[in-house]
Amino acid sequence: MIRVRDLIVRFDSVTALTMPALDIDQGEHVGIHGPNGSGKTTLMRVLAGLQEPSQGSVLGAPPPGRTVLVHQRPYLLRGTAAENVAYALKLHGRSPAEAGSWLERLGVSHIADRRANALSGGEHRRVVIARALAVEPEVLLLDEPFVALDEEGLETVNAAIAAFEGTIVIAAPDDLHDLDLRTVELQGSW
């Protein structure tokens, strides 16, 4: 479905990413593996439609809203955890009342009414993932999603990923935590 060809992304004089070819089929779970600076985040942002390629093409990726990126250091809007999920739901014409069930799936329904700036690192990340899932996107892009998660957190996130019915692309610098993924290696650093 998604076809990347001859992709190069440059920032000023620095080449951040080169990817000659990458194919991702609908419903595939793909892992992007590589050291820091190899361009994982850049690739994710290109797939998300947030970064223009300097050269090359990306075809078949659904537009933002159908493709959702969870940033490496994600941003929660001012407000409660539930309000954040509700924001995503309202963007797609769904009832904000569903927010609770999405938070439940990530095991954070107990903090639904806590303000975003009062969440711990793990809670923060799980709320962000719940918010992304609530959109029910075709393609879910997760940029290093396992940071700051404890064991329980990891379990719930893994379960949510496994249950996700669309295409998933996960970027991580090291071991992709026993997920059933096809891995793609990125070389070098810039």
Added chain:
Amino acid sequence: MAALLLASLWAGLCSGCGGAEGSQRLRLTTTTSTANSGLLGHLLSPFEEETGIEVVVVAVGTGQALALGERGDADIVLVHAREREDAFVAAGFGIDRRDVMWNDFVIVGPSSDPAGIRGESNPTSALKRLHAAEALFVSRGDDSGTHIRELGLWKTAGLDPAGNWYWKAGQGMGRCLVMADEKRGYTLTDRGTFLAFHEGVDLEILVEGHASMRNPYGAIRVNPDQHPQVNASQALKLLDYLTSSEGQKRIGTFRVDGEMLFHPAIEY
């Protein structure tokens, strides 16, 4: 270290500004129309050269000019509002009031003169016509000398002007002229300000010359008994100069567009 240097430089600059040095500066308050006419530069420069006294002219509304005198923030006052001048002296704020000069008021308006007052010799008749026609009239509305004269003229005409056509502007003479020009209306103005402004506005003198339009100026020294810090001796020098033959002659030689604006009060 640099901060200290900067601070002392700043302090040095600040001390240079402001702070009346008492001895060689004389504070004269007068009205904006007097200042706008350009007379004061012409009149005061011989005095300043001869005596070495710097006259600082503060031009504000009539009321404020007198109020500054009351507070001792001026050494000498030059205004054109006889009743208020007399009250000023009677209350002990001023001493030694003397006639200095007079100019005159004129009624100006658009050349089309919709109310038909052109050539009226008596201003009260003109005002009656304006009132009847409800022609737009811009009043100073600020208790200035001009305003007081205007109100006096309405009173003589037996009229109490009010309504959409009568605008109380609360501004200086120049601005009122501009307003009258913009709105094609009438106003009472001193001749001096009108001459200074007339190139910028499309108005004409329609009524002039009547005795009731004479505008006498008085100069008053601020009473040193009330405010010991005023510059009494130099104020006296200035007042003597203004009423001397030299000063009076100087007033008479001031011209705007070839016209004599101010008439000396004393015939030497």
Added chain:
Amino acid sequence: MEFLWEGIKEAIRLIASGDRQVLHAGFVSVLCTVSALALAAALAIPYGAWLGLYRPRWSNLQALLLRVGMFVPTVVVGLVVYGLLSNHGLLGAADLLYTKLAIIVGEFLLAFPIIGSLTYAAVADLDLTALETARTLGASRWRAMWTMLGQVRVSVMTAFLMAFARCFTELGVAITVGGNLEMRTRTLASTVVLDLSRGRFSQAMAPGLILILIAILITAAALRIAQEQKR
């Protein structure tokens, strides 16, 4: 400083007796400032936000112009509007000089750069991730912009209050294009100037104090509304 005490007494007397002149001046001040602000906010907030978030072409230049615009003296703005509305000006035929509408136009020009540049600065300070989050979740460029404004609403409110302060107290526009006409275009601030020119110093304080009082009330109300929203 007996002005202050006398002024307070006079202010109370004026309000209690329902002095028509002062009430009308207050009305003119509030009407003109609120109208100008509403218009300026409606245009400057989205403009400043778009400029700061999407950086279209020439956005740096526009941001610079907005900042410079904050520093134009009120009399200069008054002069410019006067030039436009005067008989000899482009809009002379509209016969708008010496009306409240003319004051509103001038105060709009005062408020617009303040609200615009401060909104711009507020959203430009946001992490790029914030905007991208809204976009990636499916918000349109427009919707994402409003979401970002919500994230900086305290700064936007501050911008609003600063513009309010400038317009409510200004003289250069009110006098030059309004004409300071009694019971028509005289504002509280221009009443102070008039009383001052008449030498009535204590009386001059009163409209000034009333102006401050109204400003406090409006500011408090605005902050209250902001607090409710903030929760």
